[in-house]
Amino acid sequence: MTEEIVHIDEKSFTFSDAVVAVGGIDTSYCYQCGKCATGCPVAYEMDLTPTQLIHAIQLGLKDLVYNSKTMWLCAACQTCSTRCPQDVDIAEVLDTVKILMQRDKKKPQLPNVLKFNKRFMGNLKWFGRLYELGMIAMLKLSTRKFTQDMGMGMKMLKKRKFSIWPRFKGGWAVRKILRRVKKQEKA
Amino acid sequence: MKYAYYPGCSLHSTGQEFDKSLLAVCEKLGVELVELEKWVCCGSTAAHNLSKVAATALPMANLALMPKMGLDEVVVPCAECFSKLKIAQHNCKTDKKLKRDVVEAIHKDCNDDAKVIHPLSIFAEEPLISRIPALVEKNLSGLKVVCYYGCLLTRPPKITQFDIAEYPETMDNVLRATGITTLDWDHKTICCGASFALSKPDIVVNLSHKIIEDAKEVGADAIAVACPMCHANLDTRQDDMEKEYGVHPQMPVLYFTQLMGYSFGMTPEELLLDKHLTDVSSLIEKANAPVEEEASPEEEEATSFQFDGHH
Ligand code: SF4
Ligand code: SF4
Numbered sequence: 338m339t340e341e342i343v344h345i346d347e348k349s350f351t352f353s354d355a356v357v358a359v360g361g362i363d364t365s366y367c368y369q370c371g372k373c374a375t376g377c378p379v380a381y382e383m384d385l386t387p388t389q390l391i392h393a394i395q396l397g398l399k400d401l402v403y404n405s406k407t408m409w410l411c412a413a414c415q416t417c418s419t420r421c422p423q424d425v426d427i428a429e430v431l432d433t434v435k436i437l438m439q440r441d442k443k444k445p446q447l448p449n450v451l452k453f454n455k456r457f458m459g460n461l462k463w464f465g466r467l468y469e470l471g472m473i474a475m476l477k478l479s480t481r482k483f484t485q486d487m488g489m490g491m492k493m494l495k496k497r498k499f500s501i502w503p504r505f506k507g508g509w510a511v512r513k514i515l516r517r518v519k520k521q522e523k524a
Numbered sequence: 525m526k527y528a529y530y531p532g533c534s535l536h537s538t539g540q541e542f543d544k545s546l547l548a549v550c551e552k553l554g555v556e557l558v559e560l561e562k563w564v565c566c567g568s569t570a571a572h573n574l575s576k577v578a579a580t581a582l583p584m585a586n587l588a589l590m591p592k593m594g595l596d597e598v599v600v601p602c603a604e605c606f607s608k609l610k611i612a613q614h615n616c617k618t619d620k621k622l623k624r625d626v627v628e629a630i631h632k633d634c635n636d637d638a639k640v641i642h643p644l645s646i647f648a649e650e651p652l653i654s655r656i657p658a659l660v661e662k663n664l665s666g667l668k669v670v671c672y673y674g675c676l677l678t679r680p681p682k683i684t685q686f687d688i689a690e691y692p693e694t695m696d697n698v699l700r701a702t703g704i705t706t707l708d709w710d711h712k713t714i715c716c717g718a719s720f721a722l723s724k725p726d727i728v729v730n731l732s733h734k735i736i737e738d739a740k741e742v743g744a745d746a747i748a749v750a751c752p753m754c755h756a757n758l759d760t761r762q763d764d765m766e767k768e769y770g771v772h773p774q775m776p777v778l779y780f781t782q783l784m785g786y787s788f789g790m791t792p793e794e795l796l797l798d799k800h801l802t803d804v805s806s807l808i809e810k811a812n813a814p815v816e817e818e819a820s821p822e823e824e825e826a827t828s829f830q831f832d833g834h835h
Contacts, residue, residue: 361619362578378715378731412727414715415679419689426680436575449723511564514585517629518578 348398356394360433366423367391373417374425383407387417394430408434408440409447527641528590528598529557532605532752533565539602539752544699545781546601546643552659552788553652557599560589566608576615578734580622583612587640588632596683597639599646601781603751607676607684609640614683624697637678642677642686644780648694656701661789665703665810669783670744671695672735673714674754689713695750695780702787706748707805711738718753732757733765736773746776746807748783754777760801776804786811 352463357363367388374386385393387403393401417427438445445451530773535543550557567582587609590598600606616636623634646652673692681689690713696706716735717728736758739747749755759777766772782795797804 378717379727382727410727412675412715412719412731414675416715417620419679419681432576432663447724464544505691510562510585511582513631514581514629515578515657517631518575518625521577521625521628 343396343398345396351400352397352402353394353481355437356430356433359437360397360426360429362395362426362430362433364391364425365431367395367421367425368423370422372420372422373425376416376420379410379412380414387411387431389427389435391430394434402434403438403441403443404446406446407431409445409451435468525554525646526556526558526595526696527646528595529559530586530598530605530609531559532563532600532602534602534752534756535732537781538756541782541799542601542779544796545779545790546786548790549781549784549788550643552785553647553655555646555652558593558595560586560593560598563589563793564590566605566612577609577622577625577629578703578721580612580615581626582654583609584616584626584634585632586634587613587635587638588630589634590638591633597641598632599643601643601750602753603642603674603676604753606642607679610683610685613638613640617805625668641818642750644677644698645686647698647784653697653701654734656698656784657703660702660787662787662811663703664775664783664787667783667807667811668705668743668745668812669699669700669748670707670709670742670746671712671748671780672716672739672750672754672758674718674749674751675713677750680712685824695748699748699780699783704783704786704787707742707744709738709742709744710789711735716754716757718751718757725761726781728757729761729764729768731763731771733769736762736765736775739775740773744775745810746778746779746804748778750780762802774802776800776802776807778804778807796818 353364369388371386371388371393373391374380374388377383377387377490380386383406385401385407387407390402390405390407393405411428411431413428413432415428418425418429421427435451439451531543535546563586564587565582567579587598590596598609612626613636616626616634623636626794627634644664647656667747673687674693676684677686678684678689678692686692687694692712699706711734714735715731717724717731720727736747747758749758755777758775762773762775777800778797784795785795786792786797792798792804792808797808
């Protein structure tokens with residue numbers, strides 16, 4: 338992060354309040370000890386460490402947060418949340434930011450991660466259980482990375498690791514659940 | 525002993541070795557697993573990024589199937605599903621509004637009192653832990669194995685309540701009961717990058733490589749895992765590691781249930797050991813080699829005598 342003057346007023350808190358409202362986590366407990374950043378296995382790829390991202394939320398720097406890659410790189414390993422001395426659930430905060438970004442219709446820095454999540458849920462709506470082969474094909478098509486992982490995929494196919502045909506067990510139940518959730522979220 | 529069983533999607537597909545070996549081991553131990561009828565996916569790595577209600581509703585829809593079966597304990601072998609079910613229960617218990625939304629979404633009562641159990645926990649406790657040695661038919665004491673627990677069995681500890689989060693021993697204790705030697709190492713609970721298996725494989729290759737390197741450093745013949753996602757990352761990415769780092773790790777990665785089954789005298793075919801991408805034949809050879817005596821009885825006596833002498 339470069340140094341710059343940050344103006345904080347009441348409006349700044351609307352963002353951290355939104356994180357409390359949607360994710361239920363109050364970032365104001367964080368005293369910036371840095372432990373979450375130290376244990377994060379993916380920090381080496383992040384532009385802001387988890388500690389810095391929490392700080393940015395405290396300061397209400399919404400654009401800085403939304404433009405960061407950090408939450409899209411989080412592997413959800415929960416090391417940070419487990420070790421935080423202030424009991425801040427950092428991993429949940431990162432999920433919350435992702436959910437808020439979609440509500441605000443903001444584009445992620447790593448679109449493929451979001452695409453994966455959406456394909457996954459799309460797949461569930463059809464099949465109820467994950468039809469891995471179908472999902473991989475859809476994902477690779479939509480990200481135009483069809484050849485990436487081809488070698489591994491072929492080997493796995495040969496070993497009959499995937500079921501070739503989807504099973505439709507439970508698809509109907511999942512579709513109903515997700516439809517009701519969507520309705521609630523619109524309300 | 526009878527439990528409901530939630531296999532989850534992976535165990536019916538890429539992780540079928542885990543399903544098959546778990547069921548075989550349970551049968552030997554006298555544990556009956558009854559699969560939940562009409563179970564659905566728990567939402568896994570994706571749902572929690574998109575909606576908290578959906579991520580809670582999917583696991584709860586599965587737990588809601590249990591009362592009809594008359595069972596209140598469910599065995600969940602996949603660490604990802606285990607964690608998602610536990611987190612959903614916790615969130616329903618602590619967030620009343622969320623619980624209302626979930627009940628509305630699944631059109632069933634929230635079964636947030638169901639006991640969600642990982643098979644390791646039942647194996648590691650009485651009465652099963654004492655039954656294990658008597659079932660061993662193959663002496664595997666020559667094998668050195670590191671136990672990899674990954675992230676989600678132990679974290680977050682206040683929710684999963686599984687062993688000590690930073691340095692768990694449950695899997696070590698279970699495998700030691702079969703006679704296998706398990707080693708101390710640093711990467712028991714360090715993330716392999718699981719949720720990026722498909723969306724950002726470079727992270728997976730890097731993180732999983734570090735885990736395998738550490739296993740090699742301490743002299744492990746194999747890595748034992750309890751999660752199909754950890755297994756996929758550690759087993760199937762070794763070709764990519766060779767491309768990235770120049771050396772093929774050649775590290776067998778097995779489910780702990782496969783090792784248990786092997787010690788119980790089951791064949792590699794029964795346990796689907798040939799399903800793994802990384803060859804396990806070196807391990808099987810080693811397992812079948814005559815066990816070397818490490819120290820003769822006299823020598824052992826001598827050391828214990830010396831130790832006593834210091835008192
Ligand atoms: S570990 Fe907790 S208190 Fe420390 S910097 Fe991270 S969020 Fe803040
Ligand atoms: S949960 Fe995410 S942010 Fe926290 S340590 Fe793991 S990868 Fe890093």
